[in-house]
Amino acid sequence: MKAGAVKPPAKPCPRRDWTRLIIGAPRVPPPLRLLGRRATVIRIRMHAKGPPMTRVPTSKDVAKAAGVSQPTVSRALAGHPQVSAATRERVRKAALELGYVPQESGRVLRSRRTRRIAVVCGPDDLLSPFRPQLVVPLHQALAAAGYRTTLIAESGDAAVLSQVTDGSVDGVLVTAARAGSAVPGQLAAHGVPHVLVDRLVPEAGHPTCAADNRQGAAEIATLVAGLGHREVALVLGPRRLRTSLDREAGFRSVLAAGRAVRTRVLRGGVDHAAGVAAARSLLGAAHRPTAILCANDTIALGVLHEARLRGVDVPGELTVTGFDDIPMAGWEPYALTTVRHDTGRMAAEAVRLLLSQLGPDVDGAAPESVVLRADLVLRQTHAPPPSPS
Amino acid sequence: MKAGAVKPPAKPCPRRDWTRLIIGAPRVPPPLRLLGRRATVIRIRMHAKGPPMTRVPTSKDVAKAAGVSQPTVSRALAGHPQVSAATRERVRKAALELGYVPQESGRVLRSRRTRRIAVVCGPDDLLSPFRPQLVVPLHQALAAAGYRTTLIAESGDAAVLSQVTDGSVDGVLVTAARAGSAVPGQLAAHGVPHVLVDRLVPEAGHPTCAADNRQGAAEIATLVAGLGHREVALVLGPRRLRTSLDREAGFRSVLAAGRAVRTRVLRGGVDHAAGVAAARSLLGAAHRPTAILCANDTIALGVLHEARLRGVDVPGELTVTGFDDIPMAGWEPYALTTVRHDTGRMAAEAVRLLLSQLGPDVDGAAPESVVLRADLVLRQTHAPPPSPS
DNA sequence: TTGTAAGCGTTATCAA
DNA sequence: TTGATAACGCTTACAA
Numbered sequence: 001m002k003a004g005a006v007k008p009p010a011k012p013c014p015r016r017d018w019t020r021l022i023i024g025a026p027r028v029p030p031p032l033r034l035l036g037r038r039a040t041v042i043r044i045r046m047h048a049k050g051p052p053m054t055r056v057p058t059s060k061d062v063a064k065a066a067g068v069s070q071p072t073v074s075r076a077l078a079g080h081p082q083v084s085a086a087t088r089e090r091v092r093k094a095a096l097e098l099g100y101v102p103q104e105s106g107r108v109l110r111s112r113r114t115r116r117i118a119v120v121c122g123p124d125d126l127l128s129p130f131r132p133q134l135v136v137p138l139h140q141a142l143a144a145a146g147y148r149t150t151l152i153a154e155s156g157d158a159a160v161l162s163q164v165t166d167g168s169v170d171g172v173l174v175t176a177a178r179a180g181s182a183v184p185g186q187l188a189a190h191g192v193p194h195v196l197v198d199r200l201v202p203e204a205g206h207p208t209c210a211a212d213n214r215q216g217a218a219e220i221a222t223l224v225a226g227l228g229h230r231e232v233a234l235v236l237g238p239r240r241l242r243t244s245l246d247r248e249a250g251f252r253s254v255l256a257a258g259r260a261v262r263t264r265v266l267r268g269g270v271d272h273a274a275g276v277a278a279a280r281s282l283l284g285a286a287h288r289p290t291a292i293l294c295a296n297d298t299i300a301l302g303v304l305h306e307a308r309l310r311g312v313d314v315p316g317e318l319t320v321t322g323f324d325d326i327p328m329a330g331w332e333p334y335a336l337t338t339v340r341h342d343t344g345r346m347a348a349e350a351v352r353l354l355l356s357q358l359g360p361d362v363d364g365a366a367p368e369s370v371v372l373r374a375d376l377v378l379r380q381t382h383a384p385p386p387s388p389s
Numbered sequence: 390m391k392a393g394a395v396k397p398p399a400k401p402c403p404r405r406d407w408t409r410l411i412i413g414a415p416r417v418p419p420p421l422r423l424l425g426r427r428a429t430v431i432r433i434r435m436h437a438k439g440p441p442m443t444r445v446p447t448s449k450d451v452a453k454a455a456g457v458s459q460p461t462v463s464r465a466l467a468g469h470p471q472v473s474a475a476t477r478e479r480v481r482k483a484a485l486e487l488g489y490v491p492q493e494s495g496r497v498l499r500s501r502r503t504r505r506i507a508v509v510c511g512p513d514d515l516l517s518p519f520r521p522q523l524v525v526p527l528h529q530a531l532a533a534a535g536y537r538t539t540l541i542a543e544s545g546d547a548a549v550l551s552q553v554t555d556g557s558v559d560g561v562l563v564t565a566a567r568a569g570s571a572v573p574g575q576l577a578a579h580g581v582p583h584v585l586v587d588r589l590v591p592e593a594g595h596p597t598c599a600a601d602n603r604q605g606a607a608e609i610a611t612l613v614a615g616l617g618h619r620e621v622a623l624v625l626g627p628r629r630l631r632t633s634l635d636r637e638a639g640f641r642s643v644l645a646a647g648r649a650v651r652t653r654v655l656r657g658g659v660d661h662a663a664g665v666a667a668a669r670s671l672l673g674a675a676h677r678p679t680a681i682l683c684a685n686d687t688i689a690l691g692v693l694h695e696a697r698l699r700g701v702d703v704p705g706e707l708t709v710t711g712f713d714d715i716p717m718a719g720w721e722p723y724a725l726t727t728v729r730h731d732t733g734r735m736a737a738e739a740v741r742l743l744l745s746q747l748g749p750d751v752d753g754a755a756p757e758s759v760v761l762r763a764d765l766v767l768r769q770t771h772a773p774p775p776s777p778s
Numbered sequence: 779t780t781g782t783a784a785g786c787g788t789t790a791t792c793a794a
Numbered sequence: 795t796t797g798a799t800a801a802c803g804c805t806t807a808c809a810a
Contacts, residue, residue, distance in 0.1 A: 109788085
């Protein structure tokens with residue numbers, strides 16, 4: 001490590017040891033719960049629930065107040081055209097005064113439409129940096145179309161299935177990436193409208209909306225190869241992740257295509273530590289690659305950090321690329337060159353695909369799948385290799 | 390900047406310029422959508438919907454198949470004890486064969502319990518690094534208690550209100566931090582059970598479950614002051630954010646308490662760029678602080694980056710602290726000393742508080758609020774000042 | 779234009 | 795232990 005380079009926090013120094021002494025803080029793991037778990041309980045007055053036990057008003061109450069029949073209330077508030085303006089106004093006023101809100105349960109039972117869509121994701125998907133970028137636009141697109149979102153974290157197929165086949169949702173958006181899930185098949189078996197989001201391969205018979213991971217990976221590999229790199233390393237996730245496999249295929253389709261590119265492959269986790277470990281292994285070796293293509297941004301940030309820690313100039317000596325364009329990738333200190341999915345578009349298409357199945361009779365219409373191109377995001381971590389071989 | 394230090398990506402160099410030439414990539418903003426937006430549409434066969442239009446089976450169908458009355462089906466499947474084992478088995482078998490799932494709409498209409506809870510958050514809350522750490526445990530806690538989660542992104546009070554007063558949820562967890570929201574008040578007015586999550590001040594009459602931001606901030610300020618720092622800077626968010634205000638109060642309560650600590654305050658955004666900007670201003674000045682306390686981790690990471698970029702030794706020359714303990718704070722390159730909320734505990738308590746309001750008659754019981762202590766997470770970015778003044 | 783009647787699928791009450 | 799009956803709140807068809 002060159003003098004003046006960023007100091008690795010793991011390296012101990014006297015002052016830091018002294019600090020630890022004061023605080024009594026072991027280095028790893030950090031001393032969570034240092035201060036104990038005492039919870040302060042405050043008792044407060046709550047909103048007054050009227051002692052006469054006010055019942056929530058129904059359309060019947062409004063009807064009585066407005067001096068009309070109950071179905072007229074329904075028609076008036078639903079904006080049915082064949083209600084006289086005078087009646088409509090009278091009903092509206094009565095409803096407002098009573099604080100009447102049409103009860104969803106009655107509406108659903110009768111109309112058999114819930115206007116609610118389930119979004120299924122993995123148990124901890126929302127904790128990853130990327131998944132919320134998909135779930136939030138999905139939620140927005142649904143809201144814009146007048147649908148509510150029920151969030152279901154996949155934890156056993158049976159649990160998911162019972163929540164989506166009980167008529168509580170009109171359809172399902174499956175974003176969970178788990179490979180062996182039986183959910184899609186069972187949705188089909190139960191005739192529940194659904195769309196698989198962010199999975200490339202249209203699994204037999206399932207409408208799908210996904211980014212083209214293979215294409216995106218091929219694009220960035222093309223970029224790197226075009227810059228003249230001939231010693232390239234791939235840092236990939238485990239084989240069970242379809243996403244990582246697709247990206248690997250994209251990388252290889254270009255790098256193996258007759259160009260004299262030597263490719264090394266490292267397989268590990270998909271988190272920051274995996275990137276750090278991979279970079280340690282790659283940059284510590286005698287024969288360093290000049291470019292490292294990572295299966296996602298988090299890995300790439302780990303690689304980036306380790307490289308800089310070792311004084312390796314990125315992109316001068318080393319090109320590093322990611323995948324997903326998570327928010328951090330755009331942070332100034334990283335400025336990571338990566339691949340971006342247009343998650344807003346993906347969400348919109350997925351919702352469109354799903355809602356198109358909800359029409360009165362869609363048996364004739366051919367269900368579609370949509371594959372969205374991924375885009376290169378060219379920032380500051382790519383350059384030609386130091387000495388073109 | 391010392392030789393060999395991490396090179397700021399913003400500084401141009403010939404090689405990088407040449408790269409830009411090849412790619413045609415402007416520096417800022419990155420060229421998203423470089424490759425166009427062409428979507429590939431694939432038409433596929435969908436799951437076969439039986440032409441005879443199979444109706445979804447109801448308890449009536451099961452009753453007929455099992456040779457019992459319809460209410461018996463309900464009782465048998467609900468595990469009602471006064472059903473003979475033989476009947477129960479017959480019903481169970483018939484239900485299984487028909488693929489019967491009790492329809493939620495009927496159940497809700499009759500029982501007036503949805504077993505569904507709404508989680509309200511801000512429009513983009515899930516995109517922040519911290520909020521999912523709260524929402525996910527909330528969702529888990531609800532699922533564990535047998536409740537489903539409806540996600541509502543706050544976008545206008547009226548929209549939220551109509552979704553929670555229509556009987557579609559049994560209660561509401563409000564995590565949105567927006568200050569002037571009328572939602573809590575209206576929930577109370579409508580008698581909708583609810584809990585405010587992660588807001589410290591128990592707003593008049595609302596059950597609340599929150600971390601003690603003030604206390605956490607005071608703890609970390611005590612730590613820093615105890616280390617001997619006398620030149621401290623606070624990097625805070627805007628005044629409209631209650632969270633930031635609470636933390637500021639905590640910082641000040643300690644730093645202003647008669648100790649000879651000189652405190653500077655910078656107010657700005659709550660993102661990474663805000664931290665970078667603050668650090669630039671603070672570290673560029675003639676009189677540098679020896680400690681920078683930030684209103685959240687993202688800001689702190691920005692400060693940390695800028696400090697290292699300038700070759701400032703953290704924690705040797707400068708102590709930097711955050712707040713929230715987002716995942717990145719634990720990443721090896723940062724190892725940020727910060728304050729942690731036990732979001733799992735917070736979620737569990739919030740759910741407990743909410744569900745306790747759903748009992749048959751809770752008018753007598755006093756609703757509670759819970760304030761959870763925040764914990765210091767002592768990692769690698771704090772130390773005594775270089776020369777104790 | 780509005781009222782009457784029926785029914786969505788379930789659970790609860792009562793009687794047998 | 796089980797069956798008949800009613801009711802939840804709403805929308806729709808039909809009649810007035």
